Amino acid sequence: MSTQFQYVQSYAAMVRAYLAAFPEDEAVARSVGGDFEHFGVLEHSILRQFGLKPTSSVIDVGCGSGRLTSQLTRYPKLSYLGLDVVPELLDYNRRKAARPDFKLELIAGNSIPAPDASADFVTYFSVFTHLLHEESYAYLEQTHRVLKPGGRVIFSFFEFAVEGLWGVFEGNVDWVRKRSFLGHINVFMHAADLRIWARRLGFKVIAFKRGDLPAIKVTEATATEKVQVGLHMLGQSFCVLEKPRPGEAAS
Numbered sequence: 001m002s003t004q005f006q007y008v009q010s011y012a013a014m015v016r017a018y019l020a021a022f023p024e025d026e027a028v029a030r031s032v033g034g035d036f037e038h039f040g041v042l043e044h045s046i047l048r049q050f051g052l053k054p055t056s057s058v059i060d061v062g063c064g065s066g067r068l069t070s071q072l073t074r075y076p077k078l079s080y081l082g083l084d085v086v087p088e089l090l091d092y093n094r095r096k097a098a099r100p101d102f103k104l105e106l107i108a109g110n111s112i113p114a115p116d117a118s119a120d121f122v123t124y125f126s127v128f129t130h131l132l133h134e135e136s137y138a139y140l141e142q143t144h145r146v147l148k149p150g151g152r153v154i155f156s157f158f159e160f161a162v163e164g165l166w167g168v169f170e171g172n173v174d175w176v177r178k179r180s181f182l183g184h185i186n187v188f189m190h191a192a193d194l195r196i197w198a199r200r201l202g203f204k205v206i207a208f209k210r211g212d213l214p215a216i217k218v219t220e221a222t223a224t225e226k227v228q229v230g231l232h233m234l235g236q237s238f239c240v241l242e243k244p245r246p247g248e249a250a251s
């Protein structure tokens, strides 16, 4: 029996199919969905908005091609661990985005190879969108372990309340209708349920932001020519949870 979940294999298979059909940059862009710089700037801006410091230690689970990685190389004292299940994406990240001292590791899924209470931030951008709820929950248990007290986890998710995400769901339904599953799973979550998860896992809820509202502050510090200063939306919703400090209550 395989030691990897079907959806880990399906993500890797999708990346390999794109690499066989397109030039590398295009194949990788298709594999992670969307523009490298645009999403990198938005992800970096979210981290800054929710407390990133130049000396933070960041674990980026499902780091992929390095959209966030590349934005974080500007902080000489920041420590970074990027984890992913697809070797080809890690290899691209290593060549095109990461700094030599940034660590990039291949994982089998569901485990975070980091000591207890060692991270200021753990991120999952567009990762829980492709996992079963049980796997995301297990990742959040691990996240609680590796975060320092006061450390934060940021993850994005698909939710039905965001009209623009219905196309993703309708695509899933179409796969079922035609019995032709050509990609990876796309999973929806609900903010109300995630509040229950936060309570059970012992996190404090810091923020829920809908993907269709301009909730991301791109500042002088994070803007580029392509992604300018102002309020932007991610498309996906996102959530910020915090591991309480000793004596502090969870949600």
Ligand SMILES: C[S@@+](CC[C@H](N)C(=O)[O-])C[C@H]1O[C@@H](n2cnc3c(N)ncnc32)[C@H](O)[C@@H]1O
Pocket: 007, 008, 011, 031, 032, 033, 039, 043, 061, 062, 063, 064, 065, 066, 067, 068, 083, 084, 085, 086, 089, 108, 109, 110, 124, 125, 126, 127, 130, 131
């Ligand atoms: C849509 S991409 C997002 C990549 C990156 N976070 C970004 O925003 O550019 C999803 C990423 O999650 C990774 N992934 C899929 N299943 C995973 C799992 N079980 N654990 C960790 N990463 C996973 C994929 O290989 C891919 O790199």
